[in-house]
Amino acid sequence: MSTQAFSTDGYIIDQRFTTDYPYGRFDSSYNGCGWIAAFNLLRALDYKVTAQEINQEMTSILPHRGMLGTTRKMLMEYLTARSIPFTLVQGRNKIIKETRRSHAGILRYIDNERTPHLVAYLRAAENQFRFFNSIEGDSTDCTTFEDFFESRVFSSRTYALVVME
Secondary structure: OOHHHEOOOOOEOOHHHOOOOEEOOEEHHHHOHHHHHHHHHHHHOOOOOOHHHHHHHHHOOOOHHHOOOOOHHHHHHHHHHOOOOOEEEEOHHHHHHHHOOEEEEEEEEEEOOOOEEEEEEEEOOOOOEEEEOOOOOOOOOEEOHHHHHHHHEOOOOOEEEEEEO
16 A cells, blocks of 8 residues: 555555555445544554554455445444444534543544545544544544534534544
8 A cells, every 4th residue: 555545653544545455346545434444443542453454354344245335334343343342423413422532433424525434533632633534645634523523524414433531
């Protein structure tokens, strides 16, 4: 994978540069945000993992012959198998409330181009979170959840897998 996909501290921040990684019927630049979010979350939680390892593990369990990318059920089963303690939270207001106490997690949302997207986040400061692979190539993408929803989320159909502190 191109080094342009990664931040200097090892997170995948630019999905456009993941074409070398197949994911189902497509390459990861098209529908790999799910395994990328899982990889980034595991790194944020100090797991020693590689992008290739997570890509292969999640590719092996993709439903629908890999046509639809990562489903919520699949992602939750994967994180559970990895012993990641998370809580499923649905809806903008509940997510904002629950993430006030969270350390890290994965957010699924419909972006302003009306495309479903999964990103990992990590607490950066009291009310600020660092988001990975939301703004292509931005390694210092920090904002509040309120601002994230205001500026980047098109639809209220959203959920988060929240890891508490």
